[in-house]
Amino acid sequence: MIEKVAVRNYRLFRTLDLAFSPGMNILVGANDTGKSTLIEAITLALTGRLHARPLIQELSPYLINLNATRDYVAKLQAGTSPPPTPPELIVEVFLRGSNETEILRGTNNLAGEDACGLRLQATLSPDFYAEYQAFVAEPANVKLVPTEYYRVDWVGFSGNAVTARSVPAAASVIDSTAMRLQPGVDFHLQQIIRTHLEPRERVELSRQYRSLREEFSEKPAVKKINKRLEGDSADLSDRHLSLSIDLSQRNTWESGLVAHLDEIPFPFIGKGEQNTLKTLLAIDRRTEDVHIVLIEEPEIHLSFASLRRLLPRIEAACGDKQVIVATHSTYVLNKLGLQNLVLLGEGGSTTRITDVPADTVEYFKKLAGFDTLRLVLAAGAILVEGPSDELVVQRAYRDTRGKLPIDDGIDVISVGLSHKRFLDLAVRLNRRAWVVTDNDGKTLEQIRERFAPYLDSPVVSLHVGADPSVKTLEAQIVAANDLATLNRVLVRDYQSAEEALASMLSDKTGTALSIFESEHSITMPAYIQSVVHEQ
Amino acid sequence: MSNSIAILAAAGSRKTEHIVESALATDGRVLIATYTNENRCQIVRRIEQKVGAMPPNITVMGWFSFLIAQCAKPYQRALTKEPLLIRGLNFKGQRNRFTKKEEARRYFLDAQADFFRDAVSDFVVCLNNKTSGAVIGRLERVFTHIFVDEVQDLAGYDLDVLELLIRSKIALTVVGDPRQCTLTTNTGARHKKYRGAALADWLSERADVCRLETRTESYRCNQALCDFADAIFPAMPRTTSVGVPATDHDGVFEIKPAEVHAYVARYSPVDVLRHDRTVDTMGLPAVNIGIAKGSTLDRVLIFPTKPMLAYLKDRNPAKLKAPERLYVAVTRARFSVAFVVPPVR
Numbered sequence: 095m096i097e098k099v100a101v102r103n104y105r106l107f108r109t110l111d112l113a114f115s116p117g118m119n120i121l122v123g124a125n126d127t128g129k130s131t132l133i134e135a136i137t138l139a140l141t142g143r144l145h146a147r148p149l150i151q152e153l154s155p156y157l158i159n160l161n162a163t164r165d166y167v168a169k170l171q172a173g174t175s176p177p178p179t180p181p182e183l184i185v186e187v188f189l190r191g192s193n194e195t196e197i198l199r200g201t202n203n204l205a206g207e208d209a210c211g212l213r214l215q216a217t218l219s220p221d222f223y224a225e226y227q228a229f230v231a232e233p234a235n236v237k238l239v240p241t242e243y244y245r246v247d248w249v250g251f252s253g254n255a256v257t258a259r260s261v262p263a264a265a266s267v268i269d270s271t272a273m274r275l276q277p278g279v280d281f282h283l284q285q286i287i288r289t290h291l292e293p294r295e296r297v298e299l300s301r302q303y304r305s306l307r308e309e310f311s312e313k314p315a316v317k318k319i320n321k322r323l324e325g326d327s328a329d330l331s332d333r334h335l336s337l338s339i340d341l342s343q344r345n346t347w348e349s350g351l352v353a354h355l356d357e358i359p360f361p362f363i364g365k366g367e368q369n370t371l372k373t374l375l376a377i378d379r380r381t382e383d384v385h386i387v388l389i390e391e392p393e394i395h396l397s398f399a400s401l402r403r404l405l406p407r408i409e410a411a412c413g414d415k416q417v418i419v420a421t422h423s424t425y426v427l428n429k430l431g432l433q434n435l436v437l438l439g440e441g442g443s444t445t446r447i448t449d450v451p452a453d454t455v456e457y458f459k460k461l462a463g464f465d466t467l468r469l470v471l472a473a474g475a476i477l478v479e480g481p482s483d484e485l486v487v488q489r490a491y492r493d494t495r496g497k498l499p500i501d502d503g504i505d506v507i508s509v510g511l512s513h514k515r516f517l518d519l520a521v522r523l524n525r526r527a528w529v530v531t532d533n534d535g536k537t538l539e540q541i542r543e544r545f546a547p548y549l550d551s552p553v554v555s556l557h558v559g560a561d562p563s564v565k566t567l568e569a570q571i572v573a574a575n576d577l578a579t580l581n582r583v584l585v586r587d588y589q590s591a592e593e594a595l596a597s598m599l600s601d602k603t604g605t606a607l608s609i610f611e612s613e614h615s616i617t618m619p620a621y622i623q624s625v626v627h628e629q
Numbered sequence: 630m631s632n633s634i635a636i637l638a639a640a641g642s643r644k645t646e647h648i649v650e651s652a653l654a655t656d657g658r659v660l661i662a663t664y665t666n667e668n669r670c671q672i673v674r675r676i677e678q679k680v681g682a683m684p685p686n687i688t689v690m691g692w693f694s695f696l697i698a699q700c701a702k703p704y705q706r707a708l709t710k711e712p713l714l715i716r717g718l719n720f721k722g723q724r725n726r727f728t729k730k731e732e733a734r735r736y737f738l739d740a741q742a743d744f745f746r747d748a749v750s751d752f753v754v755c756l757n758n759k760t761s762g763a764v765i766g767r768l769e770r771v772f773t774h775i776f777v778d779e780v781q782d783l784a785g786y787d788l789d790v791l792e793l794l795i796r797s798k799i800a801l802t803v804v805g806d807p808r809q810c811t812l813t814t815n816t817g818a819r820h821k822k823y824r825g826a827a828l829a830d831w832l833s834e835r836a837d838v839c840r841l842e843t844r845t846e847s848y849r850c851n852q853a854l855c856d857f858a859d860a861i862f863p864a865m866p867r868t869t870s871v872g873v874p875a876t877d878h879d880g881v882f883e884i885k886p887a888e889v890h891a892y893v894a895r896y897s898p899v900d901v902l903r904h905d906r907t908v909d910t911m912g913l914p915a916v917n918i919g920i921a922k923g924s925t926l927d928r929v930l931i932f933p934t935k936p937m938l939a940y941l942k943d944r945n946p947a948k949l950k951a952p953e954r955l956y957v958a959v960t961r962a963r964f965s966v967a968f969v970v971p972p973v974r
Contacts, residue, residue, distance in 0.1 A: 196770040197658070200703030202712040208704075208763060253702030253713055
């Protein structure tokens with residue numbers, strides 16, 4: 095299993111150091127925080143390949159972190175002495191020590207730690223010393239890192255070069271998002287199938303396929319055609335022309351055989367089914383090596399029902415393999431277990447929480463519709479009971495600050511009565527959380543007691559109507575405004591506060607929507623104002 | 630109970646065979662190290678002949694490759710202060726003799742970060758001390774059994790590495806014949822008194838931690854050849870020939886240069902051995918004695934050196950400058966050895 099990963103100057107990671115859990119790891123993060131890049135980097139260190147080709151063939155200046163490139167170019171142009179070394183691209187994967195991995199042990203890693211692991215690096219090659227000197231002689235023309243003068247080394251922490259065969263770790267990557275533009279063969283599927291088969295089975299397939307091709311040219315009809323071609327070609331050349339199936343190495347069973355599902359060729363079945371199948375093939379793979387399954391956005395192309403069937407299979411695979419899943423789906427996150435959360439933030443910052451209480455993890459597994467991911471990804475969250483609170487709080491925020499909370503990265507989330515479950519998460523993620531709730535006739539003391547353990551946290555604050563006789567949001571609004579204001583905002587003609595309250599309670603969401611959309615503002619109840627006035 | 634064994638064996642006693650069979654019978658990762666490329670290739674060939682292909686748990690490496698890849702590189706930064714610095718071996722170069730050992734980078738490595746030949750095992754021993762035994766600790770986790778063939782070639786700090794291996798948890802089998810010490814891994818001053826045939830003394834001093842076995846059967850040479858070879862090293866145990874068939878031309882012979890071509894034609898195939906390429910072998914294709922080590926030939930024709938000629942006359946081993954070379958040359962043959970002796974003027 096992968097214990098941790100260290101990345102330097104690879105794409106959007108200038109510096110990334112991230113530890114993993116033995117079983118399931120769920121990567122979440124906003125767009126452009128590097129979920130895919132991290133999976134790509136891990137694959138790179140485990141296979142030496144990027145996009146299924148050796149890194150040296152794929153190496154381009156754009157793989158080097160932009161900030162590192164800028165620093166390098168700036169130093170170069172400032173004429174610092176000695177001239178700066180161009181940024182080194184390094185990806186290290188630390189593997190748990192086992193019989194298979196001990197051969198990779200050593201201290202040849204960034205941390206200088208005595209550990210088993212693999213390191214892929216692209217650095218300036220001394221072989222290109224003269225070219226590089228000429229290149230940097232004109233700093234004004236340098237815009238990018240000269241990766242054409244780089245060399246790629248794939249080594250163990252032992253300091254010895256490794257090969258694809260000698261690496262005692264197998265990575266299965268399931269990337270549902272990648273576009274397959276090349277016609278015909280799905281190399282990705284092939285790779286998955288190839289690794290799923292045992293060596294003996296692969297050899298047998300190869301042998302059978304070859305003999306099939308050989309038989310083809312022995313068929314009488316084919317022979318007859320070739321006989322005729324031979325005669326025709328005599329005019330053109332004194333050599334013999336004939337047709338036969340390509341027997342060269344390149345044309346193996348892997349490109350000639352296509353997977354079928356219920357007799358339908360794989361590329362013709364639905365995208366969702368394709369992904370499910372790929373995932374299942376990968377997680378069922380039998381291998382003696384350390385096996386790591388990397389799954390990118392399993393939710394893509396899948397209906398809710400299919401996803402619900404697939405996720406338990408992924409979870410079950412964790413028994414003997416390490417699984418790393420990148421997702422944008424709160425459902426996937428909840429189902430696979432919030433305790434496995436790895437959050438990628440801006441600039442390679444990471445947050446890992448492993449101590450979410452088990453009952454809360456179970457709670458969200460069962461009620462997987464709750465938007466936990468929104469809390470995870472937000473700068474802060476205002477936790478309200480339902481849609482009417484959500485609308486009113488947003489309006490209050492806009493009245494005070496001239497913009498909606500989401501514009502400040504603050505999400506307003508309806509959590510029903512699950513405040514405490516969300517707080518379990520917020521406290522561990524160090525997310526600012528405003529708890530907004532009706533007092534339902536209880537005193538402030540009683541409510542504080544209900545949230546007692548969380549209120550000690552500096553990130554949690556409680557916002558609730560202080561007067562127990564004013565029980566609900568609607569009652570609080572009626573209490574805070576005169577009748578004229580209410581009638582203006584709600585476009586009604588209530589004769590008394592009692593009538594207004596009764597009507598508002600009978601259509602809470604409609605009322606809240608009117609408040610949210612009205613061109614006139616109401617006076618917000620004090621406990622809601624305390625949310626938006628803070629900071 | 631010691632898990633280290635040293636087997637000192639006569640030529641033709643199937644030393645390499647023993648290593649190959651033991652290695653194939655071992656579970657877990659096995660390393661076979663030997664100094665020369667020729668011997669390494671021969672071990673690989675023998676294994677492939679026996680089981681078709683090299684099993685994945687067996688690694689056959691040159692002694693220097695073993696030291697550099699498995700001992701020096703993993704923890705190199707402890708001495709060189711830099712990871713991934715060491716490249717390989719500089720077999721010919723010498724360090725500047727004023728460099729102090731404290732300057733590890735310049736003391737052990739040349740400008741290209743290749744090891745000086747004399748520095749490799751020295752580095753490994755220093756590194757193991759510096760890392761409180763991490764080097765050996767790593768080997769213990771990686772390898773179940775280490776075999777060292779042609780152990781008589783090891784010298785200097787190699788013996789300190791051997792000592793560390795003997796005292797480690799790894800099962801160690803070293804095999805060799807002190808009489809065949811025609812090469813040496815390095816020429817450093819350390820342990821000079823144990824070089825060559827004296828390696829047997831070094832091993833017997835460690836008999837409490839490394840069981841010492843001797844093999845005195847030769848499955849290659851007939852008794853006449855064994856006796857002739859034994860006489861070169863009178864202090865070593867006598868060798869008994871086992872199961873070598875008799876032919877019409879067995880034993881040690883002396884022929885005149887004028888008879889050479891007729892002799893070769895009559896007893897063909899006869900392999901010609903020489904000291905080095907400067908020796909005139911009368912137009913016959915020949916092999917250097919040093920390179921012939923490890924091989925088995927039916928009949929051998931030797932163009933002797935001056936000291937060898939002196940020895941042939943009065944059989945006084947003290948006259949031999951390089952007794953090991955004569956020993957190696959004679960013990961290649963199964964049936965007959967002929968020396969080309971020029972007539973005395």
